[in-house]
Each structure stands twice: as structure tokens, then as C-alpha cells.
Amino acid sequence: xxxxxxxxxxxxxxxxxxxxxxxxxxxxxxxxxxxxxxxxxxxxxxxxxxxxxxxxxxxxxxxxxxxxxxxxxxxxxxxxxxxxxxxxxxxxxxxxxxxxxxxxxxxxxxxxxxxxxxxxxxxxxxxxxxxxxxxxxxxxxxxxxxxxxxxxxxxxxxxxxxxxxxxxxxxxxxxxxxxxxxxxxxxxxxxxxxxxxxxxxxxxxxxxxxxxxxxxxxxxxxxxxxxxxxxxxxxxxxxxxxxxxxxxxxxxxxxxxxxxxxxxxxxxxxxxxxxxxxxxxxxx
Amino acid sequence: xxxxxxxxxxxxxxxxxxxxxxxxxxxxxxxxxxxxxxxxxxxxxxxxxxxxxxxxxxxxxxxxxxxxxxxxxxxxxxxxxxxxxxxxxxxxxxxxxxxxxxxxxxxxxxxxxxxxxxxxxxxxxxxxxxxxxxxxxxxxxxxxxxxxxxxxxxxxxxxxxxxxxxxxxxxxxxxxxxxxxxxxxxxxxxxxxxxxxxxxxxxxxxxxxxxxxxxxxxxxxxxxxxxxxxxxxxxxxxxxxxxxxxxxxxxxxxxxxxxxxxxxxxxxxxxxxxxxxxxxxxxx
Numbered sequence: 415x416x417x418x419x420x421x422x423x424x425x426x427x428x429x430x431x432x433x434x435x436x437x438x439x440x441x442x443x444x445x446x447x448x449x450x451x452x453x454x455x456x457x458x459x460x461x462x463x464x465x466x467x468x469x470x471x472x473x474x475x476x477x478x479x480x481x482x483x484x485x486x487x488x489x490x491x492x493x494x495x496x497x498x499x500x501x502x503x504x505x506x507x508x509x510x511x512x513x514x515x516x517x518x519x520x521x522x523x524x525x526x527x528x529x530x531x532x533x534x535x536x537x538x539x540x541x542x543x544x545x546x547x548x549x550x551x552x553x554x555x556x557x558x559x560x561x562x563x564x565x566x567x568x569x570x571x572x573x574x575x576x577x578x579x580x581x582x583x584x585x586x587x588x589x590x591x592x593x594x595x596x597x598x599x600x601x602x603x604x605x606x607x608x609x610x611x612x613x614x615x616x617x618x619x620x621x622x623x624x625x626x627x628x629x630x631x632x633x634x635x636x637x638x639x640x641x642x643x644x645x646x647x648x649x650x651x652x653x654x655x656x657x658x659x660x661x662x663x664x665x666x667x668x669x670x671x672x673x674x675x676x677x678x679x680x681x682x683x684x685x686x687x688x689x690x691x692x693x694x695x696x697x698x
Numbered sequence: 699x700x701x702x703x704x705x706x707x708x709x710x711x712x713x714x715x716x717x718x719x720x721x722x723x724x725x726x727x728x729x730x731x732x733x734x735x736x737x738x739x740x741x742x743x744x745x746x747x748x749x750x751x752x753x754x755x756x757x758x759x760x761x762x763x764x765x766x767x768x769x770x771x772x773x774x775x776x777x778x779x780x781x782x783x784x785x786x787x788x789x790x791x792x793x794x795x796x797x798x799x800x801x802x803x804x805x806x807x808x809x810x811x812x813x814x815x816x817x818x819x820x821x822x823x824x825x826x827x828x829x830x831x832x833x834x835x836x837x838x839x840x841x842x843x844x845x846x847x848x849x850x851x852x853x854x855x856x857x858x859x860x861x862x863x864x865x866x867x868x869x870x871x872x873x874x875x876x877x878x879x880x881x882x883x884x885x886x887x888x889x890x891x892x893x894x895x896x897x898x899x900x901x902x903x904x905x906x907x908x909x910x911x912x913x914x915x916x917x918x919x920x921x922x923x924x925x926x927x928x929x930x931x932x933x934x935x936x937x938x939x940x941x942x943x944x945x946x947x948x949x950x951x952x953x954x955x956x957x958x959x960x961x962x963x964x965x966x967x968x969x970x971x972x973x974x975x976x977x978x979x980x981x982x
Contacts, residue, residue, distance in 0.1 A: 601962055602969060608962040612937060633962070637969060638976035639954070646958035649930040650937040653896060670923070674930035678885055678892040678917070685886060685921060692922035 415590045417552050417625045419475060419505035420525040426474050426505050428593065428625045428658050433676045433687065434648075435658035436669065437507050437528075437627060438473030440464045441498065443482050450482045453490060458497055465501050471663030472673075476502065477530060478519070479509035488518035495522040507554070507660070513541045520549040527551045530660075531595065534559040534573040543585040552591035553581070554627055557614075563597065567613040570597060574618055590625070593658065594618055598628040598651075601643070602636035608647065612654045619655030627658035630668070645671035652679060699874045701836050701909045703759060703789035704809040710758050710789050712877065712909045712942050717960045717971065718932075719942035720953065721791050721812075721911060722757030724748045725782065727766050734766045737774060742781055749785050755947030756957075760786065761814060762803070763793035772802035779806040791838070791944070797825045804833040811835045814944070815879065818843040818857040827869040836875035837865070838911055841898075847881065851897040854881060858902055874909070877942065878902050882912040882935075885927070886920040892931065896938045903939030911942035914952070929955035936963060 417428040428435045441464045443449040449460050468476055478498055480491040491510060498506060508519040509530040516529055531554040532542040546553045557564065557573035564570050574594045581587040596614040599607035611633075615626060633647045634640035645667045648659060652675045663669055673691060676682045701712040712719040725748045727733040733744050752760055762782055764775040775794060782790060792803040793814035800813055815838040816826040830837045841848070841857035848854050858878045865871040880898040883891035895917075899910060917931045918924035929951045932943060936959045947953055957975060960966045 605961065605964045605967065605969065609964050637961075638973060639958075642954045643958045643962065645929065646933040646955050647962055649934045650959065650962065653934040653937060670926045671930045674923075674927045675934065677889065677921075678927065678931055678934065680889045680893050683889065685889065688927075689922060 415623050415625060417528075417590050417593055418526065419528055419552060421499060421503050421505045422524040424503040424505065428627075430619075430625075430655065430657055431681065432657070433474075433681050434652055434656075434672050435475060435627070436473050436663055436672060437475040437477050437658060437660040438468030438471070438663045439477050439629070439631075439660045440468055440662055440664065441476055441494070442479035442509070444479065453480065453482050454485055458494065461494055461497055462501060465498055468663045469502055469504065471666070472669045473504065473663040475505050475507055475528065475658075477507040477509050477660050479530075480515070481510060481512075487512050487515040491515045491519040492522035495519050499524060508551075513545070516542065517545055520545060520551060523549075528593065529553040531556055532577065533557075534576050536560075539577065539580050543581055543587060546581075546591070547585045547587055552593060553587070554593045554595050555581070556595045557597065565599075565607070565610055567610055567617050570614045571617045571621055574622060574624075578622060578624065589622075593625045593627050594622070595628050596626055596656070598630065598632040598647075600635035600637075601633055608633055612650060615651055615654040615656050625657045626655065627660055628656065630659040630661040641665050641667045644668045648672050649675035649678070652676075699907055699909060701812075701874050701877055702810065703812055703836060705783060705787050705789045706808040708787040708789065712911075714903075714909075714939065714941055715965065716941070717758075717965050718936055718940075718956050719759060719911070720757050720947055720956060721759040721761050721942060721944040722752030722755070722788075722947045723761050723913070723915075723944045724752055724946055724948065725760055725778070726763035726793070728763065737764065737766045738769055742778060745778055745781055746785060749782055752947045753786055753788065755950070756953050757788065757947040759789050759791055759812065759942075761791040761793050761944050763814075764799070765794060765796075771796050771799040775799045775803040776806035779803050783808060792835075797829070800826065801829055804829060804835060807833075812877065813837040815840055816861065817841075818860045820844075823861065823864050827865050827871060830865075830875070831869045831871055836877060837871070838877045838879050839865070840879045841881065849883075849891070849894055851894055851901050854898045855901045855905055858906060858908075862906060862908065873906075877909045877911050878906070879912050880910055880940070882914065882916040882931075884919040884921075885917055892917060896934060899935055899938040899940050909941045910939065911944055912940065914943040914945040925949050925951045928952045932956050933959035933962070936960075 634643035
């Protein structure tokens with residue numbers, strides 16, 4: 415199954431027979447006070463640095479989130495989308511918990527975006543899926559609802575199936591435009607949680623066959639040597655069926671792990687990307 | 699299923715609910731001309747360096763191979779086994795293609811060793827399994843026979859099952875003392891070969907439930923950035939069901955990947971090993 419994303423001039427395909435889709439996550443002021451202050455003052459210059467770093471690190475899609483308290487997020491997100499599209503031809507993932515901001519970001523976007531995100535909550539489905547359909551976008555869906563963020567893989571599958579059924583049946587969204595987030599949880603909270611994520615990935619792959627993405631850095635939250643944990647987690651998740659991750663492309667150890675897994679899983683024909691990455695590092 | 703190995707004073711357990719068993723692979727003169735010349739001249743001092751490095755790197759079992767052309771391998775392997783057991787309390791994996799050398803190595807060994815290896819060839823089964831039984835050892839079994847080293851995971855399973863059937867049925871060896879090598883092949887030869895190894899691991903886990911080990915460095919043979927490939931491969935293989943590998947414990951990137959995967963797969967309770975490894979590196 416192929417999820418196709420587009421900017422004005424570039425197409426990126428997410429799929430199990432494709433190189434893993436690295437969605438750069440850094441264009442986001444969450445937890446960054448200076449960046450928040452800059453954005454509040456109308457200074458968007460930091461975005462340019464973040465975009466350049468994610469692109470240089472190998473991001474294939476960029477997540478853009480402008481969730482700053484006390485600003486008009488819809489206006490800011492629309493401006494950020496235009497700015498980023500002026501800098502790079504990578505497709506964007508438009509990320510907000512505010513429906514009006516998603517609407518404004520999508521209206522400003524040229525191409526076919528990924529919307530981040532909807533949940534299995536009825537109210538969110540009703541608010542966000544019409545936007546996804548109207549703008550011809552794809553959407554990330556989280557398998558949690560009003561009641562719970564379930565730990566049980568079978569329950570996560572059930573909620574993922576609910577989103578797929580509603581999106582395809584009620585809103586006419588193509589199943590390949592739904593990207594499920596199997597929910598990556600911190601191993602530091604409970605060492606069984608990563609196994610549950612891996613089982614969820616395998617189940618969703620077998621039962622729904624859709625593409626999947628997740629926030630890779632969640633797994634190592636609160637633990638030392640986070641990069642080494644991320645670099646071990648992603649190959650495991652990829653071999654279980656994960657086809658994309660929202661991650662910081664500035665970390666070579668984790669990007670290398672993804673590229674190595676692409677090669678080992680047969681998605682880097684002749685090892686061409688792996689070998690050219692190595693040659694580029696050796697210099698002329 | 700638990701494969702229990704012992705030296706005179708130490709027990710190591712291989713199993714899917716245990717930390718991954720790192721079998722240090724460096725005590726082996728293959729491809730090392732200076733080491734071969736030293737061994738031929740009766741100088742075993744290099745072994746001490748190799749043992750110390752593997753132990754320092756985190757090996758939990760040591761593979762000892764003394765395959766040097768034009769020497770009495772049986773005598774040399776027996777001497778090496780005694781020397782290594784005088785240096786470390788780690789259990790050993792006694793590694794030779796020569797039946798007499800395995801016999802001499804096992805006779806010299808104190809404890810319960812792992813024998814490396816038998817294949818599904820009738821002649822090898824008949825020569826090696828009686829030794830395994832007589833010395834109360836465990837054995838690594840490769841799923842190839844007189845005809846072929848099969849690529850097909852189902853055929854590898856079939857040959858693995860043959861070894862298990864013969865070893866348990868005809869020689870009275872306990873199934874938990876059979877460790878299957880699912881055959882790691884170089885991704886540089888054919889980018890579909892690693893997937894076949896991963897599928898074989900999952901099949902053998904489901905169908906036989908036995909422990910498995912493999913030569914981890916085979917996968918990256920002939921490719922650049924071998925450590926990064928090994929560090930991505932082992933977590934994938936571990937999540938599929940691999941419980942041990944014969945590998946070079948001197949490479950921190952790969953050992954870290956194994957320890958990270960232990961934590962992520964729930965085999966490092968509370969993350970105690972992970973955190974203490976990090977603290978040890980930070981120094982006092």
C-alpha cells in the first residue's frame with residue numbers, strides 16, 4: 415500500500431517496499447522557550463535553521479507544528495507552511511491539535527500534505543476527517559479514544575480499524591491515505607511497553623496493511639543514551655512493519671540505523687544508497 | 699526454553715526471557731597470519747590479549763577456535779581451552795570442523811560447553827552428536843546438508859527439525875541443548891538474504907521454540923560501515939527471536955545495540971543494566 419505525499423514539485427511515497435520515510439520533527443516550538451518567544455514576536459527566522467538541519471540530515475518529509483500559547487496558531491501555521499515551502503521542495507506534515515490551524519495550514523499548502531493527527535474520538539473524527547477529504551490530504555491516526563490510550567495491541571488494532579472504517583466509509587478517504595500511529599511509549603515507564611508497540615505494528619500490518627508512523631523519540635524518554643535506544647528501536651519496528659517515523663533527522667546514529675535497516679530489509683537495491691552515503695562522508 | 703552453559707564456577711543461560719547471549723568470537727586465528735605463526739610456534743600469548751578484550755567488551759561466552767593449517771589442532775585446542783579457563787570463568791564455545799579437535803577440547807574443558815557446530819549432514823550428525831552426548835554439552839546446529847545451503851526459510855526449518863529429531867530421538871540429547879544457527883548471509887551478495895534469515899528465525903521460533911545463534915558479522919561482509927549494519931541487524935534479529943550471536947565484543951556500537959534491544963524487548967528489568975552501563979562510562 416502506497417501513501418503518496420506531494421509538494422508543488424516533489425512526490426514522496428510511503429510503503430513497505432520503499433525506503434523508510436523519515437519525517438523531520440524539529441520545526442516545532444514545544445519545549446523551546448526562546449523559539450516560542452521569537453514566534454510570538456513574529457520572528458520566523460529560527461524555522462529556516464531547523465528546516466536546513468532536517469533537510470541536511472536526510473528528512474524526506476517535514477513536520478511543521480506552530481503550537482505556541484497565546485498566539486493565533488492558524489495564522490502562524492499558515493505563514494510557517496508558506497515559509498517552509500519557499501525553502502524546500504519536501505512535502506509537509508501539518509501538525510496541530512487545533513482544527514482551525516490545520517484548516518489554515520492546509521489552505522496555505524501547495525500539494526498533498528499529511529495531517530497530524532486524528533484520534534478515534536468521535537468528535538475529532540468529525541472535525542478533522544472532512545478537512546482531510548476537502549484538501550485531498552493524507553492523515554495520521556492515533557488509536558486512542560475518549561476512554562483510553564490502550565496498552566493492549568488488540569485494542570489498538572480495534573481503534574485503528576474504527577478510524578479506517580469511518581474515514582473510508584463515511585468520508586470517502588482512500589485507505590492508503592490513512593497512516594496509523596501504533597503509539598510508541600517510553601520504555602523507562604514500563605519495559606513491556608515497547609514490545610506492545612512492536613506487536614501492535616505487526617498486528618496492524620497483518621490485519622489492515624496500512625502505512626504506519628510514530629514519534630520515535632518517545633521510546634527513549636527519560637533514559638540515558640537516548641540515541642542508542644532510538645537506533646535499536648527503529649530497525650526492530652521497521653522489521654515488524656513500520657514504514658515511517660517522525661524523528662529528529664539531526665541525529666546521524668538514528669538516521670544511519672534507518673538506512674542500514676532499509677538495506678537489510680531489501681529496500682535499498684544493490685545497496686546503492688548505503689554505499690553512496692558512505693562515499694559522501696569520505697569526501698572527494 | 700533455556701540452554702544452560704557452565705564453566706567450573708559460572709552458569710550462563712540462553713533464552714528468550716534472558717539478556718541476549720554475546721559469544722565473543724575473536725579467539726580464532728582464521729585470516730590472522732601473525733597469530734597463526736605464533737600458534738604454530740607454540741606461542742599462545744595472543745590468546746590472552748584476545749580473551750581480555752572480549753571479556754572487557756561484554757562477552758558472556760567465548761568461542762575458541764584453533765584451526766591453524768599444519769598443526770595438531772586437537773592438542774592445540776585442548777591447550778587453548780585450559781589456558782582460557784585459567785584466565786576467565788566464562789563458559790566456552792568449542793569451535794572446530796575437526797571431530798578429534800572437538801573431542802580433545804571437550805575433554806580438556808571443565809563445565810558444560812557449547813559445541814560449534816554440527817550440520818544436518820548424516821556423517822556429521824553421526825560423528826559429532828555422540829561427543830555432545832558423552833560430554834553433556836550443548837551444540838550449535840546449521841541447517842545445511844550434503845546437497846545445499848538452502849536459502850528458503852521453510853527448507854532451513856526442515857533441516858533444523860531433522861537435526862532436532864536425530865539429536866533428541868537417536869542420541870538422547872535434550873532439545874534445550876540444541877542451538878540452531880539460522881544462517882546469516884551477506885546482504886552485499888543479495889539484498890533479499892537478510893530477510894530470509896529473519897524469516898527463518900521467526901519460523902524456527904514458532905515451530906521449534908529452540909534457542910538460536912549466528913555469526914553476526916557475516917551480514918555486513920563486503921559492505922562499508924559494517925558496524926552500523928551489525929548494530930541495525932541484531933535488534934531486528936532479536937525481535938524476531940534470535941537469542942544469541944557469535945560476534946566481536948570489541949565493537950561498542952554493536953554491543954550497545956544488543957543491550958538497547960535487551961531493554962526494549964523487556965529483558966533488562968527496570969533498565970538496570972542499561973543505566974549501570976551508562977554510569978560506568980561516565981566514570982566516578
